Amino acid sequence: MRRRPAQSPGALRVDGSHILTPDGLRAGVLLCDEVDLLAMEPWRREAATSALEALLRSLAAELVLAVHVRRAHPSPDPHMATPAGHLTAALERHWRQRLETAPAFHRTVTAAIRHPDPTTLERELAAVSDALTASGIPLQRLDGAALGAHLDRAGLELRRMAWVEGARQAWLGERMARAAVLDRLPGGRVDAGWLAALLRVPAEADIAVHLSPTPVQVANRLLGRRLRHLSAHRLMEGERGLVPDAGVETGLEAAARLRDRLARNTGRPLRLWLTAVALGQDREALELAWGRLHGAFGATSARPRSGHFEHLAAALSTWGLGPPPGPGKLVDSHAAASCAPWLQTRIDDPGGYRIGRMVDGGLPVAIAPFAEEHHANANIGIFAASGQGKSFLIGGLLIEARRLGAEAIVVDPEGEYRPLVERLGGAWLDLVSEAAINPFDLGSDAEGACAAVADVCALLCPGITEEERAAVEAAARAAQEAARAAGGPPRLRGCLDPLLREAPRVARVLGRFLDGPLAGFLDRPTSAAWSLPLLAVGHREVREELVPVTTLLLGRMLWDLVRRVPRRRHIVLDEVGMLSAHPALRDLLAQLARRSRKYGSSLVVATQNVGDLLRTEEGTVVASNCAVVLCGGHRAVEVAAMERAFGLTAEQRRRLESAPRGEFLLVAGSRRGMVRVDLPHAYGEIIAGGPSRAGTPPGGLPGAGGDVSRTGDVAGGRRRPGAGSG
Numbered sequence: 001m002r003r004r005p006a007q008s009p010g011a012l013r014v015d016g017s018h019i020l021t022p023d024g025l026r027a028g029v030l031l032c033d034e035v036d037l038l039a040m041e042p043w044r045r046e047a048a049t050s051a052l053e054a055l056l057r058s059l060a061a062e063l064v065l066a067v068h069v070r071r072a073h074p075s076p077d078p079h080m081a082t083p084a085g086h087l088t089a090a091l092e093r094h095w096r097q098r099l100e101t102a103p104a105f106h107r108t109v110t111a112a113i114r115h116p117d118p119t120t121l122e123r124e125l126a127a128v129s130d131a132l133t134a135s136g137i138p139l140q141r142l143d144g145a146a147l148g149a150h151l152d153r154a155g156l157e158l159r160r161m162a163w164v165e166g167a168r169q170a171w172l173g174e175r176m177a178r179a180a181v182l183d184r185l186p187g188g189r190v191d192a193g194w195l196a197a198l199l200r201v202p203a204e205a206d207i208a209v210h211l212s213p214t215p216v217q218v219a220n221r222l223l224g225r226r227l228r229h230l231s232a233h234r235l236m237e238g239e240r241g242l243v244p245d246a247g248v249e250t251g252l253e254a255a256a257r258l259r260d261r262l263a264r265n266t267g268r269p270l271r272l273w274l275t276a277v278a279l280g281q282d283r284e285a286l287e288l289a290w291g292r293l294h295g296a297f298g299a300t301s302a303r304p305r306s307g308h309f310e311h312l313a314a315a316l317s318t319w320g321l322g323p324p325p326g327p328g329k330l331v332d333s334h335a336a337a338s339c340a341p342w343l344q345t346r347i348d349d350p351g352g353y354r355i356g357r358m359v360d361g362g363l364p365v366a367i368a369p370f371a372e373e374h375h376a377n378a379n380i381g382i383f384a385a386s387g388q389g390k391s392f393l394i395g396g397l398l399i400e401a402r403r404l405g406a407e408a409i410v411v412d413p414e415g416e417y418r419p420l421v422e423r424l425g426g427a428w429l430d431l432v433s434e435a436a437i438n439p440f441d442l443g444s445d446a447e448g449a450c451a452a453v454a455d456v457c458a459l460l461c462p463g464i465t466e467e468e469r470a471a472v473e474a475a476a477r478a479a480q481e482a483a484r485a486a487g488g489p490p491r492l493r494g495c496l497d498p499l500l501r502e503a504p505r506v507a508r509v510l511g512r513f514l515d516g517p518l519a520g521f522l523d524r525p526t527s528a529a530w531s532l533p534l535l536a537v538g539h540r541e542v543r544e545e546l547v548p549v550t551t552l553l554l555g556r557m558l559w560d561l562v563r564r565v566p567r568r569r570h571i572v573l574d575e576v577g578m579l580s581a582h583p584a585l586r587d588l589l590a591q592l593a594r595r596s597r598k599y600g601s602s603l604v605v606a607t608q609n610v611g612d613l614l615r616t617e618e619g620t621v622v623a624s625n626c627a628v629v630l631c632g633g634h635r636a637v638e639v640a641a642m643e644r645a646f647g648l649t650a651e652q653r654r655r656l657e658s659a660p661r662g663e664f665l666l667v668a669g670s671r672r673g674m675v676r677v678d679l680p681h682a683y684g685e686i687i688a689g690g691p692s693r694a695g696t697p698p699g700g701l702p703g704a705g706g707d708v709s710r711t712g713d714v715a716g717g718r719r720r721p722g723a724g725s726g
Helices: 042-057 085-101 118-134 144-153 216-240 246-263 283-299 311-317 333-337 390-403 418-423 446-460 466-486 492-502 504-514 544-564 583-599 610-614 617-624 636-646 650-657 681-688
Strands: 013-015 018-020 026-032 062-071 105-115 139-141 163-165 170-172 175-184 205-213 269-280 303-306 329-332 353-358 364-367 380-383 407-411 427-430 534-538 569-573 601-607 628-631 663-668 671-677
Touching: 013 144, 026 118, 026 144, 042 118, 042 333, 085 353, 085 364, 085 390, 085 681, 105 118, 118 139, 163 311, 170 311, 175 283, 175 311, 205 311, 216 246, 216 269, 216 329, 246 329, 269 283, 269 311, 269 333, 283 303, 329 333, 353 390, 364 663, 380 390, 380 617, 390 407, 390 418, 390 569, 390 601, 390 671, 390 681, 407 544, 418 427, 418 534, 418 681, 446 466, 446 492, 446 504, 446 544, 466 492, 466 504, 492 504, 544 569, 544 583, 569 583, 583 601, 583 617, 601 610, 601 617, 610 617, 610 636, 617 636, 628 636, 636 650, 650 663
Parallel strands: 380 601, 380 628, 407 534, 407 569, 427 534, 569 601
Antiparallel strands: 013 018, 018 026, 026 105, 026 139, 062 105, 062 205, 163 170, 170 175, 175 269, 175 303, 205 269, 269 329, 353 364, 353 671, 628 663, 663 671
């Protein structure tokens, strides 16, 4: 073992937005989000690769693309002290146990430029930033304290770094490190993603790709020397009657291809280094990490060699603080672009809804739908076949929204969310008998209310003429004036007398419903329950002839709430494919999908038959305006429809066709990955349990219901016995 003094091999200092490195160069660092280029839509992946190749063709300084793999640990949730703190505590316990029993690893991806001249360094960093942004890779420039914190994560003491290097490993402070260095490239043609096995290694490691521009004359000289050496080797084999060496043949073919591309000026010559460093707190941990890293390196079809007294240099180079070990390999810009390190997604938004874990890697998943820095809007689409866990996922989203203070209105045709809503302290109401909607309360002004009344009458009385519609609007205005004079709210019953004179047919039909099955729905003041922070309405027992008018008023009421009372609120529509069978509601759904973001609301649509939704123009608008989409298992024909709508890759389509219950493809902008729904046991009890009998439901939020003063149907967020069937 070669022992060296316990001091830094050179000065390490942060100078504003630059690092002064031990070899006398300056380095600037860009911190990138974790995205998976292989999971992007094919056109986006090709555009990203092309943008990276264009960058490499004009590169004028050393570029370091690094991936730092570290074990994930649960972070404390800032919402522990809220009224829903017991839910947060259950969530923390759940993930602490998960990550202890099944370790997961997160990755920090950086792009750094090394150059002695500050002006050239800044110019090249700007070019890298523009190219990566164009590739759909969000990033931020590190400077000052953020740059120092980045180096702290490396475990490097800037002023004095204790280190000892041996032949097989090095000690860097409290850590042990062992390096593997690229010895031979795969030789054959490779595509973007060939490094996936190495970059996704389940062990603590630092991996870096160094790319340095090389003059064409130097590249041609090196290629000529390489071709002569390999040709002589093949000639010697022929003279001795030996079996041809496959490595020699592959090398000759690769060198000839590279020479031809450089001669046609279709690529830029670059020198490439690939370095991987396994890390461990002790020898046992190092050996485990090294075994996994070395095996993953070999799985790329490249041949690595173990570093020999090169571990310190390799460790520094993976952080852009020094030159990489070894002579490197000559490649062109096209081949170098295939070494892009963005090959695994991490979706862990701060303050987001923790809904599960990544299938590949096991990292916790958190989605913050209202975070504008991550999502274009807060809309969520959930598309999964029956029995794939769609309702359980919606239940988890509702609990998480409640935990984090977001409101929700659930349109629940079958009443399956009633136990969950009541156990969370909300109210479940039958739409017709308990959730009255006065058409006069809809619309932005008095004329808008008159138009809403006319739309209701047009649905109740099919074939209404223009003259009759004008009579309805006039009767509505008269009812408004009479109500103002009496000091009360206008009601549909106030339209009957004027209509008997001007449109008797409409009056007779309207009177039938005001005294019939819709009397409690149309002819009462709008229910105060619509203002509750958590509300579910069911309409399973609505007669077929009443469905058009109830769905129209429901949609208008939802839009009116979103527009009049802007706040963080989810509008959850389960089995939206059936609801969208009505043209009026389809139009309102499309409006909600397009404009709810402006009012701070979120439209959550779910269906087990995505084809029904995508079959109409309005349904396609709804689906395409969801910034967050969760696709569960489906039949092949349904997956084909999702492939066209969401730009799925062939691999994603294959996985959806065979996805087990509880697995979803999460699409959130450029971030995509397979997710397994994984919720705490306490959440499962709330979702599956029956209605509570105590004042505060198990897992519910004390005081969340509130009194609702409308004919005694609801009190304290709970249904009165016998108040409706649902």
